[in-house]
Amino acid sequence: MKIQDSKILLIILIFGFLTACNSVRRVPKNAHLLTKTTIKVNDSTEESESVTNLIYQKPNSSIPYINFKTRLYLYNWARPNLDSILKAKIANNPKRTKRQIKFLSKKQFDQGQKMKLGINKWLKKTGEAPVIVNDTLSEKTIKRLENYYYNNGWFEVKADYETTRNDNQRAVVTYNINTGKPYLVDSLTTNITTPVIDSLYQSTLNKSLIKPNMQYRTNNFIDERDRITETLRNSGVYHFSQDNVLFKMDSMGKTKKVNVELYITEKPIRQEDTTRYEPFKIYKVKDVNIYTNSAFENKDKPITDSTLYNGFNIYSKEKLRYNSKMLTDAVFIKPNTLFRDKNKPLTSRRISNLKTFKYPKIDYVVNDADTTLTANVYLTPLKKFGLDFRAEASQSNIQTIGFSLNPSVLMRNVFKGAETLELSGIASIGASKDGSDEGDPFFDINEIGANLKLTIPRLFSPFNTSKIIPSSMFPSTNISLAATSQTNVGLDKQTATGAFNYRWFPNSKVTNSLDMFNIQFVKNLNTDNYFNVYESSFNTLNAIAVNSGYINAGEQLSFPEEAELFIENTINGTNSVSSDNLQTVNSINERKERLTEDNLILATNFSFTKDGRDNLYDNQFSIFRLKLELAGNVFSAASNILGLQKNNNDKYEMFNVAFSQYVKTELDYVKYWDLGSKNIIAIRTFFGIAIPYGNSTNIPFSKSFFGGGANDNRAWSAYNLGPGSTQSVNEFNEANMKIALSAENRFNLFGALNGAIFIDAGNIWNVLDDVKEDEATFTSIDSIKDIAIGSGFGLRYDFNFFILRGDIGFKTYDPSYGDSNRWFNDYNFSNATYNIGINYPF
Template sequence: MDLEENEYILINQKFEGNENFDQESLRPYLKQKEMSSRSALFFYDLGKKYNDLNLEKFQAKVNHYEHLRDSLTIQQEKELFELYFESIDQYVNYLEDENALIIKDFYSHDTVYHTQYETYVPIELYRKDSLKILKKVRKIRKKINDKIDKYRIKIDEGNWVMRSLGKKPVFYNEEAIEGSIYQLSRYYHSNGFFHNHIEYELDTTEKAEIEVNYKIDEGDQFMVRIYDVVTSDTTLLDVINQNRDQSHIQENQAYNQSSLDRERSRIAKLLRNNGYYDFNKSLIQFEVDTTERPLHANVKLVIKDPSDQDKHTQYKVTEITFDSDYDQPIQKKTAIGQYDSISFIEGNNHYSPKVLSSKVGVRKGDFFNEDVTSQTRSGLTNMDIFKFVNVEYEKIGEDSLRASIRSTPFDKFQYSIEGGVNINENLTGPFASLSLKNRNFLNSADIFKLQGNISVDVQTALGEAETTTLYEGGISANFSFPRILFLLPNKFNERLSNSITKTDIQVGYNKARTVNYSSTQLQGFFRYQFQNKRRNWWNFSPLDVSIINADLSDKYRESLEDLPDQTILSSYDSAFLTSMNLFYLSTTPMYGMNKSGKLNEHYLKVFLEYGWNGKALFTSTTGDTSGDPSKMSGYSLYHFFKMYVDYRNIHALSKSTKFAWRFYSGFALPLGTSETLHYSKYFYAGGPSNNRAWNFRELGPGSYTPTTDVTEYSEGEFIITTNLEYRFRIWNLPLEGAVFTDISNVWMLRNNETSDSSTSDENSEINNNDRVFQINDFWKEFGVGAGFGVRLDLSVLIFRVDFAKKVFDPAQELGERFVLPNTSITEGWTLGFGIGYPF
């Protein structure tokens, strides 16, 4: 790149003397951002050479399309205008009639802006044929504007190579560096380093490149010696003092301006949650005195009095109205009386006041509370009944408020059709779903949803080269109620008004064909859902019933019959499953900043399931307890317990790099007379979301080595999985790279070899023991895979491609499990696709 004299490219900025803040914390305060890489400059220069040769051509294109657009505007709109008006005078006379025209904004569907005469024309004046011309003109004009934008971007920002692969060079600017020093000094000052001093040095190279080295003398950090709150309002002061332990400013701690800002916000919120409706942060100011003692600051928070009185007013809510059909004309509305001190008004839609009242946290006689107001708004919105909810207050006395809740309902009926492509767990193919919602079906703010779905997937057959087409389809009916039914009394539901609560009742039928078997499932469940404001979810299903029939392929059945553990085969028997389950989920997306202000994301899920013998549902009423307790009408019954824990953490190392890790472990065991689990309750290892060096469900159990030419699904009663992944941005593209290691396996917890198996000999016994978890040997049986991947970030979707290779293979003999050196660099890779991150 050709540079002028004394012109330098800024390639680096670094810091010295920054003992209390790392470089990532200081960089946001630099007014100039250096070149991220020399390769970006290379691509920018390469693209610019071609782009500069075509600048005149691009400008000519812009001029051509602008002339075409302007000609189209004048000519076509003139024709359009003259379809109705014979002259300008006639149109002006029309405009003079104030009652003839209601002018709205430019984007309104009721008016059209006429560019030639610079005024609005009511769209109802145009004939139908003129509307067709108008739509055509707009369509053509949009295409022309798109062309103009395309070439203007090339003129102003450069071509694709310059914008995507390259980066515009950053030239050293002395004024910007001085501005950086000012901002850095202010940052140190705001953190209590009042006597900081910053200078800079320059280092140039023969390639006209320059580095800036900021030399920082931080000085000593001031401590908070005394923190006082000063106000003439003693009632208000009592409220603050009662919550003093939550203060962000503590004596004998380091002074920090951000702590003062957080304290201002806390006090304002605290007071607005205790009746002070008129209070705001502008009434709070801080006074900081650093003269009384060296390296100490006395902080005083001063609350100003209102301008029109000597104390702040504490308001109570004395009236509450709820208009559930706010957009309806007043003549269509009916006042239906009060429930729980709330006056309800409704339009065409009738909702149960009892249900709506349970979602309203605002109560008559309570002090105004901003948090409760927000919770009421979100609680009503999350019902999926109302598309708009607003809570407003009106002063009706010296210290009284009227709360008006106004909501606009969604349409009663809503249908949706979705389609796309599944890329999940080695399955790829199209899917489609159709759903129909009926809101307020039972006039209790409930939702009835009928949904059907079908998917077609393609998978390579296990142990074979050809591909197999897989099908799955189902239909379900769901009733969702916005409260906890049967389990809790009404008063307790009202206490949960600041949380999301639901009761779901669902039945569904599903049919699927996989590589090794086809299955049908009839399922019904009863489930409670609870979510609090801290993003914690609880799901409890006291009854989950499934009737499952599986039809195994001949080849797969033969492979299972050859196993020493015949309980695997029996796990595919037709089943009547009854269980209750509970899971807890906690997430912190977009929260959890660490000390450097970098994002930390956490995810924790704990799942518990207890399966009980469903025969008790019938014998308790008939009194018949005869027969096999593990069978009922030809169906196998299962008594079991299952649990697992899934924890994930994403730690931002910098603006463009992250370290993600996951730990997943669980166990499942048959109980009572059950000798095995149903196949749907086992754990499996391998696949794009578990261990990417193995195909789906092909890892384990333990160090077991398959003895047949058909690779059966590898079930386990115990699983341990750890995933480690380093993620980084690739240049300025919407691409992210990853380097990862996966460590996992599954094990059986019991040796279930049957004595009458045809393969029950010494070798098979040893082979079967390889499946079983043993505390002294399990650490030698982890499957370890490593690899790299690329993610394409399309904002709404992330497409993922991973290449993984086996490092340790537990199926090999002990001492030969380190298999990485046994394959060349181009062999042994497993290719995996997915949508979204693996964890």
């Protein structure tokens, strides 16, 4: 009976879906659904977004490539006037309604009615009403198209439209445009009545956006007006505005030429019913006053403290508690200098970046008598201290339950120079899933740590760096120290880190960051737990022990004693195994030694980022990142100078730990193309390599590369790809060279739900280190054949402040299949990798 009911329900759903997929279901009689619009320009199809966006009516949105109109079908599924229909059913069938209420209860019956209305409302809201052909909107589109081409130099443009209505209530609209020949700028003359303005304009004439023989475009004249205004207002002309710039055009039809005359009027002065004009004047900033505590509650308090520093007047309504140099360095409006309009927003941004004051208020007082300005900068301090306290509960593959506390305190203006000091801590406890002893406490996982960070709003240096990196680049210094200790997590660790970092912004697109030093010390406390963490390595080792007769079938090596003894006997030849198994045991032992060794890293690194995005909603941009890191050279020089001896592994040690020495570089490039209608193509290319030398023969685990994961090759889980064509038997696979390539097409499905299809390619390899396994090593250009390829699709839901992302990746080309066929071996849902992430992968 249940099977029969399920079949009936399935048939009803299929019938309902097919009915909804009737595109014209909600199209009124004698009306037509718009299915396609085409723009023909001089008999050629025009598809550029700048032109197609001018159309008032476009067909209903659809999923790219398959032209499936999801939102239209959702709308068709909804019933118009459902509330009236439900009320009529109740009124016309009182006995049936009474039986339902008796069976369900009045409350459940009412909730059922509300649910039906709610679903119907959601279908209407999420869906999209059919686009009905409207000739009035087509005529408005014609006017808009003619205006567009006219403003781009085609003064003789002609346009019309043709609507083809079919018998199936569907229609196509074609817009035909004949542009004629474009008009060119023939000459540019000027009429500037103020001599000083004429002089300033002539001095920047080479930057003019209006050139002879260029095609006439209205936007070029708008941009030129803005350029002239910006130039003059940054050259001392305080009263100048865009309204003072006029262009007059004289077109000549026969020659298709336009003569342009530029008018820059004098300064208008309105007096009652008349307006008189006088020449513009150059203004200078005479005085700059900084008021340090201008909060509203202090408005009636008198000034009690003041000082004069480098020509700046600094006032306070209490004892002045800010360093004068810090305040004046943040203000780009300088006393006795030419007025420059750009200095006001620069000052506002710089003061906000200090994180000591709220967004400032800046006013100019005009002194027409001597053509000077007085700048008043009003500052409102933020609170001296800020407290934050966070708590969270979590669960993972390591622990059944865990709790953590993260308190922090923020102190502003610590040394009276707008320095910010932040002290934060972490304390957590958890219950492990595999407690070894019933007598152990329930909460057997713990971590405790602290982090101290000092931010200085300038380059903290014994040298004067202002000429190389001026304050207009918003420089800052970050000094941090941190220490953590954790037990019953992996190998257990004690970690201490410290960093001294400079950051500055040469322009709005570029960010530079320099770590003068970044030191990291990691000590593993529980290396005996290695084979408990890396279970795959242990299972492989145990299988070799069984096959070689070292232990009986069904038995397991105890660890660490028996496992380490088996490794030692196998390597020195006491226990005989095949050559392949000997190589595997060697690999397991090398990896174990590498992942259980303590690390001491002292590095210097520089990163460069050029981000072409104009704002968060820009979908046509590129990002380039470069990072270069050098580690161990200071310790190496100190070892040679101090005459330190090498350990048994031929490595120098500092603090009883062999320090790491390497060079590492990363190149990352991201490019977006906006195809319109929320359809975006995005690509990413990445290359990274870390080369050990001197005191190191390999790269520390924390500085190596891995493949796979939600933000990498999504057909493999994190750390599960590579190296090279190896079969990834370890839980955490890493190497010192990486190539990654990704391409993704993102498109809107309906509402806030977006879809994507993607292809990811890449892998990791060992190169120039102590790994000798051919399958894991990049030996020549022929190793490129080991690049893994994954493909798949995903959904993204846009919550505005973040994006929830789900991707399904399929192994398309798997290098771990060696010399056999590598294509589409596991291309199915059972072998797919399911990823959940926040925001886009790149």
